[in-house]
Amino acid sequence: MAFNSYSLRNQFPILQQTAYGYPLAYLDNAATTQKPLFVLDAIQDYYRSFNANVHRGAHFLSDRATNRFEQARERVAQFIHAPENSHVIWSKGATEAINMVAYGLEHLLQQDDEILITSLEHHANLVPWQQLAFRTGARLRVLPLTSNGEWESEYQKYFTDRTRIFAATQVSNAIGVSTPLKTMIQEAKKYSAFTLVDGAQAVAHYPVDVEDIDCDFYVFSGHKMYGPTGIGVLYGKSQALEILIPYQTGGEMVRHVAYQATEFNILPYRLEAGTPHIEGAIGLAAACEFLIQQDRPALLAWEQKLANHVYTRLIKEGGIELYSPEKNTTLVSLSVPNIHTIDLNAYLDSKGVAVRAGSHCAHPLMAQLGVSGTLRASFACYNTLEEADQFCDVLLEAIEILGDD
Amino acid sequence: MTDFPTPCFPTPHAIKQQLQACRSKEETFKALVILSKALPRLSDEEKTEDNKIKGCESAVWLITVEDAGRRYFKADSDAKLMRGVLVAVISLVAGENQQTIQKMDLKSELAELNLSSYLTSSRSNGVLAILKTIGQN
Numbered sequence: 001m002a003f004n005s006y007s008l009r010n011q012f013p014i015l016q017q018t019a020y021g022y023p024l025a026y027l028d029n030a031a032t033t034q035k036p037l038f039v040l041d042a043i044q045d046y047y048r049s050f051n052a053n054v055h056r057g058a059h060f061l062s063d064r065a066t067n068r069f070e071q072a073r074e075r076v077a078q079f080i081h082a083p084e085n086s087h088v089i090w091s092k093g094a095t096e097a098i099n100m101v102a103y104g105l106e107h108l109l110q111q112d113d114e115i116l117i118t119s120l121e122h123h124a125n126l127v128p129w130q131q132l133a134f135r136t137g138a139r140l141r142v143l144p145l146t147s148n149g150e151w152e153s154e155y156q157k158y159f160t161d162r163t164r165i166f167a168a169t170q171v172s173n174a175i176g177v178s179t180p181l182k183t184m185i186q187e188a189k190k191y192s193a194f195t196l197v198d199g200a201q202a203v204a205h206y207p208v209d210v211e212d213i214d215c216d217f218y219v220f221s222g223h224k225m226y227g228p229t230g231i232g233v234l235y236g237k238s239q240a241l242e243i244l245i246p247y248q249t250g251g252e253m254v255r256h257v258a259y260q261a262t263e264f265n266i267l268p269y270r271l272e273a274g275t276p277h278i279e280g281a282i283g284l285a286a287a288c289e290f291l292i293q294q295d296r297p298a299l300l301a302w303e304q305k306l307a308n309h310v311y312t313r314l315i316k317e318g319g320i321e322l323y324s325p326e327k328n329t330t331l332v333s334l335s336v337p338n339i340h341t342i343d344l345n346a347y348l349d350s351k352g353v354a355v356r357a358g359s360h361c362a363h364p365l366m367a368q369l370g371v372s373g374t375l376r377a378s379f380a381c382y383n384t385l386e387e388a389d390q391f392c393d394v395l396l397e398a399i400e401i402l403g404d405d
Numbered sequence: 406m407t408d409f410p411t412p413c414f415p416t417p418h419a420i421k422q423q424l425q426a427c428r429s430k431e432e433t434f435k436a437l438v439i440l441s442k443a444l445p446r447l448s449d450e451e452k453t454e455d456n457k458i459k460g461c462e463s464a465v466w467l468i469t470v471e472d473a474g475r476r477y478f479k480a481d482s483d484a485k486l487m488r489g490v491l492v493a494v495i496s497l498v499a500g501e502n503q504q505t506i507q508k509m510d511l512k513s514e515l516a517e518l519n520l521s522s523y524l525t526s527s528r529s530n531g532v533l534a535i536l537k538t539i540g541q542n
Contacts, residue, residue, distance in 0.1 A: 021429065340463055340483055340485065342486070342487075343484050346434055347431075347434055350430035350433075350434045357462075372483075401438060402438065
């Protein structure tokens with residue numbers, strides 16, 4: 001099947017508009033992606049045809065809603081190659097999923113235990129661990145990955161007998177590099193640490209096989225992979241999920257309640273208190289289906305080609321600092337000396353190009369790079385070569401206008 | 406007498422004419438770049454944490470000086486567009502007393518200057534935080 005971003009683009013109604021009279025070039029996909037008709041229709045179909053609360057009422061609509069809700073779980077399990085549907089726990093997003101684990105493992109941590117993260121983490125995979133360390137007296141340690149994400153043998157020394165949790169991103173949101181995930185996970189396993197992978201930036205682009213990664217927990221958000229906001233996933237191995245103390249309690253997650261004690265439900269329900277985000281789960285399953293229907297290697301190759309095209313054009317210009325790698329990434333992250341990225345962003349916006357300027361929720365990484373922020377253009381399957389060029393052209397104009405003193 | 410008011414500022418009338426003539430976001434951008442050049446930069450000693458305005462993604466420093474009941478302002482930012490916005494804001498309020506400034510509807514005045522997109526609650530700019538600071542006790 002030949003991949004064509006132009007025909008795929010037609011499935012995204014929001015992209016068929018202009019911004020301030022210019023063609024809208026949406027290049028902020030690492031923040032959130034746009035949604036295809038397939039997902040929009042699935043969400044609307046839920047409300048039009050089978051909205052009811054799940055798992056309780058024994059009636060026509062409730063049965064349909066429950067079936068579709070659990071089918072959604074199955075679809076997501078297939079998408080990430082989880083061996084059992086019950087290994088997929090719904091969350092609000094990657095952030096909540098990480099918090100579920102950080103609170104859920106608290107009872108196992110002691111003074112001077114170590115929690116290890118990498119230096120490429122988004123605040124979502126940093127702050128929950130730091131706060132967990134504060135609460136328990138454990139120490140937060142940072143494995144210093146280079147900005148090209150390479151594994152150095154000296155990194156081994158960061159794993160110790162006290163390492164209880166190792167949490168790492170699969171792909172950096174700020175600079176687009178992939179981390180040496182499997183090497184790190186294998187290393188963590190030697191010390192019997194719990195392992196968590198933040199897949200938020202990976203799922204839209206790369207095939208994910210949680211069994212192959214062999215991590216205890218894998219988290220991601222729906223909205224970064226063509227699904228709706230407010231829904232995400234905590235995948236876990238059975239033993240890992242069983243050990244988590246539910247960080248929220250209430251209805252749905254219980255089997256029997258008395259004033260003296262409560263018996264919790266089995267997985268996955270034990271970790272899903274309250275009425276779930278049914279529409280979100282159905283929308284996310286539709287997004288998985290949408291991606292499964294595509295020629296995914298071709299999509300990834302296209303997104304990487306766009307990023308590489310921009311990289312190659314800009315590196316020739318000189319005077320632009322590039323922080324993302326030349327190849328094997330779907331985004332470009334840059335700064336221009338003496339010009340604020342917010343100013344570049346504002347000019348790009350004025351000509352219809354949507355990108356992101358700032359720290360990308362990764363203050364420590366920005367400090368490592370020696371910048372206060374970067375400008376990030378991140379690509380999705382519906383972006384075109386014209387948009388990549390529009391970004392380069394307008395960026396170069398902006399540098400000329402802003403760099404005159 | 407301090408070194409206020411800043412003599413090289415364009416008049417509010419001139420600023421109004423320049424900004425109201427802008428027909429697009431791009432033109433407003435270019436006009437703000439030109440305006441930004443009118444803002445004298447602060448020294449490093451003046452860029453203290455105390456003078457920094459919270460809520461801006463770009464760094465913004467604002468110093469208020471009262472002279473015979475009138476308020477004058479010195480300001481700076483590491484972002485050029487923000488310096489342009491600061492020129493526009495300061496031109497509206499410089500030399501007025503606090504009561505007058507507090508009575509002014511600066512949000513509407515800036516909206517009239519085609520700057521309403523800088524008044525959103527987006528975390529990327531803190532113009533609202535600047536307006537709040539300008540009228541503070």
